[in-house]
Amino acid sequence: MNQQHQAEHLFYGSFAEEYHLLIRVCPPAAEMSRRVGEFVGHWHRPETQGPLALLELGSGTGITTNILLHNRPDAHILSVDNAPAMLSQAREHLAGPIATGRLEFREIDALGALQSLPAASMDIVASAYTLHNFLCGHRHQVLAEILRVLKPGGLFVNGDRYALDDPAQHLGNIQEEIRGYFRVFLGEMNRPDLLEQWVTHILSDESEEHVMRFTPALDEMAALGFAQPDVPHRDGGNALVTAVKPWR
Numbered sequence: 001m002n003q004q005h006q007a008e009h010l011f012y013g014s015f016a017e018e019y020h021l022l023i024r025v026c027p028p029a030a031e032m033s034r035r036v037g038e039f040v041g042h043w044h045r046p047e048t049q050g051p052l053a054l055l056e057l058g059s060g061t062g063i064t065t066n067i068l069l070h071n072r073p074d075a076h077i078l079s080v081d082n083a084p085a086m087l088s089q090a091r092e093h094l095a096g097p098i099a100t101g102r103l104e105f106r107e108i109d110a111l112g113a114l115q116s117l118p119a120a121s122m123d124i125v126a127s128a129y130t131l132h133n134f135l136c137g138h139r140h141q142v143l144a145e146i147l148r149v150l151k152p153g154g155l156f157v158n159g160d161r162y163a164l165d166d167p168a169q170h171l172g173n174i175q176e177e178i179r180g181y182f183r184v185f186l187g188e189m190n191r192p193d194l195l196e197q198w199v200t201h202i203l204s205d206e207s208e209e210h211v212m213r214f215t216p217a218l219d220e221m222a223a224l225g226f227a228q229p230d231v232p233h234r235d236g237g238n239a240l241v242t243a244v245k246p247w248r
């Protein structure tokens with residue numbers, strides 16, 4: 001693995017094994033997963049034949065997958081992730097829906113997964129806290145592929161970190177987030193190893209070649225051809241972004 005490749009794979013070791021600590025350092029994440037599920041649950045698809053095909057990008061440990069399953073009992077979910085240490089937990093947590101055939105996890109890069117799917121084959125593409133991890137160029141390709149695999153009228157919903165447009169304000173938020181890491185991982189848990197991993201991770205997310213800034217991200221989606229872009233919820237650097245594939 002070359003250095004850049006390795007820098008793109010941050011979900012391993014104790015970071016992955018103790019990913020449940022996310023709730024301690026990023027409480028809005030759980031709330032956002034709930035909102036993604038709720039939005040998907042209330043969405044009326046234009047055509048009603050057959051099971052609803054839902055693709056989730058970034059399974060993680062299955063937190064959002066589980067919420068999607070509960071909110072869309074009519075869905076067959078394909079959920080993809082490229083980190084074995086995250087997927088093994090997701091498979092363990094959601095063994096039931098896997099056994100019934102409602103859910104399939106696949107270990108693959110998000111872009112590779114999309115490219116392997118036929119055009120207009122998915123009713124919904126949903127994701128939570130995954131796209132911000134991508135290099136900007138990779139994310140652009142992923143967004144273009146999401147549009148390709150969605151059926152006309154299909155839904156894209158992403159609950160994610162969207163950096164504030166004002167860099168100074170955004171920096172203030174990130175500094176506060178890092179102070180929180182110190183409080184939890186050093187002050188409360190005495191886990192310098194986790195502190196190191198979380199700081200390393202946020203440095204990657206915030207780097208110029210990854211950062212997903214709010215207005216440019218919405219502009220990028222509009223330029224690619226997504227219709228009805230909307231932001232039903234926004235809380236600081238976290239936003240729920242939705243859009244559909246146009247009919248034409």
Ligand SMILES: C[S@@+](CC[C@H](N)C(=O)[O-])C[C@H]1O[C@@H](n2cnc3c(N)ncnc32)[C@H](O)[C@@H]1O
Pocket residue numbers: 011033057058059060061062063064080081082083086108109110111127128129130133134
């Ligand atoms: C912050 S976690 C979020 C997990 C989950 N969506 C949730 O709501 O808890 C991001 C996940 O995206 C996965 N991921 C990051 N880059 C990826 C890529 N290029 N292809 C597939 N999965 C990726 C990571 O392995 C990780 O499990």
